[in-house]
Amino acid sequence: MKTPLTYICAGLLLSSHVAGLVRGEEEDPGDLWVRAYGWISTAERLGEAEQWPLSIAAHIEAFRSIGEIEAIAPDFEPELIAFRAEKIEQAIEEAREEMGAGDHDVMMKFLDVIESIKQGEKLRYSEEYEAAAAEIDFARSLLDEISELRGEGFRHAVSGQYLRIDQHSNYLNSQILHKEASRVLAKIPVDNGDLGTTEFVKLTDLPKESDAIAMSASLFPPWVPEPEERGEAAAPEPASSANERFQSVMDRVRFGSADRSGKGSEDAPIEANETTGTEGNP
Numbered sequence: 001m002k003t004p005l006t007y008i009c010a011g012l013l014l015s016s017h018v019a020g021l022v023r024g025e026e027e028d029p030g031d032l033w034v035r036a037y038g039w040i041s042t043a044e045r046l047g048e049a050e051q052w053p054l055s056i057a058a059h060i061e062a063f064r065s066i067g068e069i070e071a072i073a074p075d076f077e078p079e080l081i082a083f084r085a086e087k088i089e090q091a092i093e094e095a096r097e098e099m100g101a102g103d104h105d106v107m108m109k110f111l112d113v114i115e116s117i118k119q120g121e122k123l124r125y126s127e128e129y130e131a132a133a134a135e136i137d138f139a140r141s142l143l144d145e146i147s148e149l150r151g152e153g154f155r156h157a158v159s160g161q162y163l164r165i166d167q168h169s170n171y172l173n174s175q176i177l178h179k180e181a182s183r184v185l186a187k188i189p190v191d192n193g194d195l196g197t198t199e200f201v202k203l204t205d206l207p208k209e210s211d212a213i214a215m216s217a218s219l220f221p222p223w224v225p226e227p228e229e230r231g232e233a234a235a236p237e238p239a240s241s242a243n244e245r246f247q248s249v250m251d252r253v254r255f256g257s258a259d260r261s262g263k264g265s266e267d268a269p270i271e272a273n274e275t276t277g278t279e280g281n282p
Contacts, residue, residue: 029073036065036084039114042160043091049153052098053107054146059095061114063088106146113142117161120168129179133172140165 043058066085069076099107120135143162147155155162 027068027072029069029076032065032069033077036062036069039065040084040088042158045157046154047091047095049157050098051150051154051157052095053103054110054150054154054157056092056095056099057107057110057114059088059092060111063092106149109142109146113139113146113161116142117165117168124168124172129172129175133169133176136165136168136172140169 039058039062043055043062046052046055046058063085066081066088069081070085116135116139120132120139123129123132123135126132140162143158143165147158
């Protein structure tokens with residue numbers, strides 16, 4: 001006999017499949033299988049933490065993914081798909097027996113979390129970042145509400161979902177900020193009139209010849225030829241002073257020279273007569 005939860009699973013599966021057909025979407029069966037396996041793992045962790053309504057919600061999402069695989073790719077691992085579908089139904093029935101009063105509302109809220117995450121991911125990959133961020137933020141708020149009701153055991157069991165939400169939020173916020181910054185920069189006028197252009201110089205723009213001569217004269221004085229080059233006599237050297245002539249005489253007296261007698265010697269200087277100031281005999 002089919003239980004109400006079985007009908008819930010079937011209804012969710014049908015609504016998901018119909019919505020996909022309306023949007024013209026058809027997901028890859030391999031991706032659907034990976035998603036189903038991930039939710040099965042989450043459901044098992046929630047069951048170990050005795051979070052029965054949340055475990056049921058995760059199993060329902062896994063069952064929905066498996067049902068989509070059967071609908072769009074009946075040849076995709078049919079034996080494995082049938083085995084997993086049967087195991088999920090058994091797990092749902094076992095968890096249903098443990099549910100208490102008010103657990104049904106918690107289960108439906110967690111299904112809303114799952115649906116919001118899925119919609120946020122689809123919008124992200126469609127580059128609708130603002131809408132995706134709104135869905136992900138809504139999923140986080142619902143998850144926080146459930147955490148307050150169910151305690152630390154639930155939060156630890158869904159730590160992977162929190163991490164998944166954080167990763168989406170970080171990426172989406174960075175894309176929104178980048179998009180906003182690009183929009184602001186686009187409003188700033190940019191002068192592109194002189195970027196990498198070639199300027200041609202006209203002949204009239206060049207300095208005139210007279211200007212160049214004046215500039216050269218200011219830097220380099222005009223050349224004046226020497227008197228010899230002009231054919232003129234060189235100016236006489238200035239006469240030696242009396243002191244210079246006296247010193248020259250004294251040098252010849254003291255050291256002698258061979259030009260007087262050809263017998264002078266540097267080692268035997270000729271002494272001058274003290275009275276006459278002339279050379280004398282010893």
